[in-house]
Amino acid sequence: MRFSSTALLVACMASSASAFAPRQAPRTTTAVYQSTAAASDTEEERKMRKKDDRLRMMKSDQFHRRGFKEVREQVEDTMSEQFKSELVEQFKENNYVIDKDGVKVYLAKDFGFCWGVERSIALAYEAVEHFPDKTVHITNELIHNPEVNDNLSDMNVQFIEKIDGDAARKDFEKVKDGDVVILPAFGASYEEMDMLDKKNVEIVDTTCPWVSKVWNTVDMHQKKGLTSIIHGKYAHEETVATVSFCEDYICVKDMKEAEMVVDYIVNGGDKEAFMKYFKNAISEGFDPDTMLTKVGLANQTTMYKKETRAIGQLFQKAMMKKYGPVDAKSHYMEFDTICDATQERQDAVHDLVENAETLGLDFILVVGGWDSSNTAHLLEIPVKAGIRAFHINKAECIGADNTITHRNMEGEIVTDTLVEDLSKDVVMGVTSGASTPDAAVQSSLGNIFMLKQLQEAN
Template identity: 25%
Template structure:
């Protein structure tokens, strides 16, 4: 059995940065609060909880006067949250991904110029909610081209992407928008790591009998990798850990492809490969 590992898989630079910064804070021996999950990966969240971090859904959950550190996740937050943290007197550690920060700034700047902001992404994702908030709540969220049918546009339009958005979907939305208005500014804020992972996953999926996508079910970028791999026609399964690997999937498979979401840690990927390694005649190839 031959395993082909995607050239780009696992932690992206933004997640690696957030993880490293947060890990350093656990060495301070101060009370650590994480505003939401640092990244969308249960194993990473569990690790920080084991190190003493407390996950909170809102700043209001932390009592006034608490001496502690609050960590903003890689997905970013609204400007109002920064005000809340300041009023609480908490020490702020901001791990917002630089790509997300850029999208937030664009949202704010476009809205301040009176331009209608459209964010292509998942309306329920914390990153998208934050980007909308930076526009003063005036941005519209479009998940797919069909959503534009019910939207009336007047004046100039500025388009921004959720950083983990699929390029194909973003391009389709933009094409539809061009049919509705010619006065449009396009900011393709999809991060480079996302694009590379998607292209590498598709390339591998076309060469194998079975494709395994490793990552949390709450991870938008991982779910997108799964969708893209399935579209190639390859048998594709998304698993969160090695425990979910089903031996029946491997029967009669000569080539197995592996990729992983940008929030999937190396130790989870290694465990899956180790599990596969229990099969006979394993040969691992890094496709780069």
């Protein structure tokens, strides 16, 4: 086991904004490669095309989304070796509790890899094995987990570079005829899929079916003449893909931004300030005076479940207030696009939080990629409840000097004391994001067990 006593020197900028202050990190809302839609197309034809185009692309002989059976058993063995954990199996056999070396650990009862992530990894690994003599590219990180993406790099998968760090703009110049291109679990934008469809490349689609469900929802919005309200982070890879299947949209990252949009719907306001604030989170040609009269809600699948539902209620009430209870139904539409796995992991952390005092928890450890949205939301639950909690992306974040380098709710990477009193037994909870292998949890807990062993040895 690797054990680092040196704090990780990582800086992570977190955006914050007062009302109508411009949002940070500007980006374009279109990918480098544009759709080849004809300029003469009617609005209805444009709205119909994107989903139909996607379904047509998926029927191509060079489009693969079911994997490759001849290498499946080999890939299953590889994944088991890389990601499984004997310690986690012990948790499951012992009612999700382990008491070891002066550390008592309660494991959340839903945690770690979801089936969509496992499917995505399996498809990517199978693609590498199935096309051994071809150059294999991937349009983004497969998932937000450092170990998994490092494994793909070790397998010589080429990560397509973002231009100026923008998830919507990438350099595809290195993709040549006959190459293989993997689409990650977050999906790929319509523009990327359209461009790749016109190239002579093999496409391996690992998009999570829950993400595809959101795309179907926004497609329905567009066909019904609704503007899509996307509860998500506008620069996140999944949201970039989702909005590419929209004509009219606006992204809200949290309740505060949703309230800003609702206030404009009900009361109007300073249009220039509104447009300035949301300039990176709206469709081209967006007009809040005409495009917020009829709206539909969808979400980035990894967002905080309760917040998405609260935002939906907020918009529903706003439309009732503006148009009356009867007419409101034609001005607002909502479908449940919250991922089951995300919801289950959030509920399991809620259980730990609600029983924290009874269990005597000193803190809760959240393990998962720092860029992982679903993992970040697991951190929010204990922190907002006033419980010490730390989000780490790998075991090396836990130092031998009893420090922990972690990502806080503001997105900053900071270093703090982990165990406040090492002379006493440690009682802690632990969970992991949907893109986190069990082996990462075992390694992280192993470093905490070692801390206690070192303290007792001294």
